Amino acid sequence: MxxxxxxxxxxxxxxCFGVKRAIDLVEKTLNEKPDVYTLGPIIHNPQEVKRLKEKGVKILNDIERVKNGCIILRTHGISLELLNRLEKDKTLHIIDATCPFVKKAQDIIKNLSLQETTIVIIGENSHPEVEALVSYGEGKCIVIESTREALKFKGIGELNIVSQTTQSPQNFNVIVEILKKRFKVNIYNTICEAxxxxxxxxxxxxxxxxxxxxxxxxxxxxxxxxxxxxxxxxxxxxxxxxxxxxxxxxxxxxxxxxxxxxxxxxxxxxxxxxxxxxxxxxxxxxxxx
Ligand code: SF4
Missing domain, CATH: 3.40.1010.20 (4-hydroxy-3-methylbut-2-enyl diphosphate reductase, catalytic domain)
Incomplete structure (x- = not known):
């Protein structure tokens, strides 16, 4: 050697800013409240999630199991249906650690869903952020993950294209170029700065x-x-x-x-x-x- x-x-x-903000919120809540929950892991890092668990954070897969305490929403956000349920229930105090960049993408999709349109999300179908983004689209979202899917995509009319915040610009741009050849597109590049x-x-x-x-x-x-x-x-x-x-x-x-x-x-x-x-x-x- x-x-x-x-x-x-x-x-x-x-x-990044969004993850640091979420971890700070968890630490602060742990210092102030007895029962602190996250819905799934707060961030995608097993070692950091384990550290927070050892400090007292409990990870829930299902909100039905608990009736008291604070629930911290993860950086990637949660589905609109689940958020509505939590707000209606009022049994758990909600602390929203959704990253503002993810929120921005959710808001864009929510506004677009008021129109008669197709919303294309370029991202990973099974990623929690994308699953939550889709829920804001009122059934008007299609997820495209790869160039192969973009080539096969059959749609009509104009497409409004939004990105998962952590996509690579290269993948985003290549897919946009493929879609542009067959559709009129409006592009909302929501890849975050970090x-x-x-x-x-x-x-x-x-x-x-x-x-x-x-x-x-x-x-x-x-x-x-x-x-x-x-x-x-x-x-x-x-x-x-x-x-x-x-x-x-x-x-x-x-x-x-x-x-x-x-x-x-x-x-x-x-x-x-x-x-x-x-x-x-x-x-x-x-x-x-
Ligand atoms: S959207 Fe960007 S800033 Fe926000 S948590 Fe994800 S990587 Fe971090």
Missing amino acids: DKNLEVKIAANAGF TLERQESAKKLAKEVDLMIVIGGKNSGNTTRLAEICNAQTKTYHIETIDELDDKWFNNIKTVGLTAGASTPDNIIKSVQGRLGEIIQTDIVKRGT
């Missing part, structure tokens, strides 16, 4: 290094996308924790890049940096641009 191996960190990596910044700095760094390590939940859409973007440029490993690091990866390597998804906490990024420092026997870690 080369002791002069250089490690660089992407300029934008780790917790996603764009993380993707751009990951791509830039991946072009400069021999190997990229992407840290974050395997269930995190935005982390998976970062890994895909890096993988298109250089050899890339997507890990959740230091346990997955393998010394052999660093043989015959001169430069390593590190980045992390928007739901990856700082302590995990730091632990990977620390372990890398041990592996390459140096603690010199430079931040990329």
Whole structure:
């Protein structure tokens, strides 16, 4: 292994504004209230979710099970039907940690649903954010995930196109171009700033290094996308924790890049940096641009 191996960190990596806001809300509520629930995991990072669970957060799959306490809505939002049920029920105090960027996409879809139109959401069909977005469309939403689906799509009239907040601009643009050839389209690009910044700095760094390590939940859409973007440029490993690091990866390597998804906490990024420092026997870690 080369002791002069250089490690660089992407300029934008780790917790985004929306995730930080949600975690702060959970911590604050835990300090003030006895029974704190989230509906499903608050964010897509198993280690952070486990930490909050150990501090007392209870994760619900179904709101019927509890009648008292505070329920914190996750960053990706929940379906309109469920929100209406919670509000009508009034048994649980609702704290809304839905990211404002996700809310913006929900509001756009809600407004569009007042028209006789088709709303196309470019995103992952089974992702909780997309499932919630669809619920705001009053039956007028179609989800398109891939270029293959875009090519097969049969519709009529004008399309209003919205994006899942964590899509890659490349996937979004390619699908829009395919649809544009057959339909009149109105585009609402709702990819969030934090996603764009993380993707751009990951791509830039991946072009400069021999190997990229992407840290974050395997269930995190935005982390998976970062890994895909890096993988298109250089050899890339997507890990959740230091346990997955393998010394052999660093043989015959001169430069390593590190980045992390928007739901990856700082302590995990730091632990990977620390372990890398041990592996390459140096603690010199430079931040990329
Ligand atoms: S990635 Fe973007 S949309 Fe998702 S929580 Fe962070 S800021 Fe909000």
